[in-house]
Amino acid sequence: MLRFLLSFVTCVFAGALPAIIPAATGQTQTAPIAGEKPPVEGPTPVAYGCAGEQTFSVVYKKGEEADLVMGTKTFTLKQVQGGSGFKYTDGTVTLTGKGREAMLEGAPGGVLRECMAKDRP
Numbered sequence: 001m002l003r004f005l006l007s008f009v010t011c012v013f014a015g016a017l018p019a020i021i022p023a024a025t026g027q028t029q030t031a032p033i034a035g036e037k038p039p040v041e042g043p044t045p046v047a048y049g050c051a052g053e054q055t056f057s058v059v060y061k062k063g064e065e066a067d068l069v070m071g072t073k074t075f076t077l078k079q080v081q082g083g084s085g086f087k088y089t090d091g092t093v094t095l096t097g098k099g100r101e102a103m104l105e106g107a108p109g110g111v112l113r114e115c116m117a118k119d120r121p
Contacts, residue, residue, distance in 0.1 A: 048102055050115035056104060058088075058095065068095060070107055 044060045059067040064079035066088045077088035077095060085098030093106040097115070104112040 047118045048115040049118050050104075050112040054109060054112050056107070056112065066095070068093060068104070068107070070109070073108065075107065
């Protein structure tokens with residue numbers, strides 16, 4: 001009977017132990033929560049589609065820098081203070097936005113408005 005109870009308790013709590021042990025020891029949880037994407041290690045590429053079927057992509061790098069790619073041209077932009085949302089610029093080309101929405105100014109082809117990240121939730 002004791003062996004049965006120990007087996008039962010082990011089975012019941014086996015799924016909960018990975019969550020209980022880190023909490024009890026003060027360790028942080030490294031596994032992603034259900035429905036969340038795991039943290040990205042390294043550059044994060046994002047493709048944008050804009051009104052008029054224009055497109056561009058941005059590789060967001062660590063260190064507050066991003067590479068904007070339009071066709072065969074690449075612009076290295078630095079992150080700057082921009083209120084709510086994000087803002088990257090090289091002094092001529094400026095990428096601003098919030099969440100999935102973005103606007104691009106100063107790049108070849110004029111101002112690109114109503115741009116949405118294609119591969120982000």
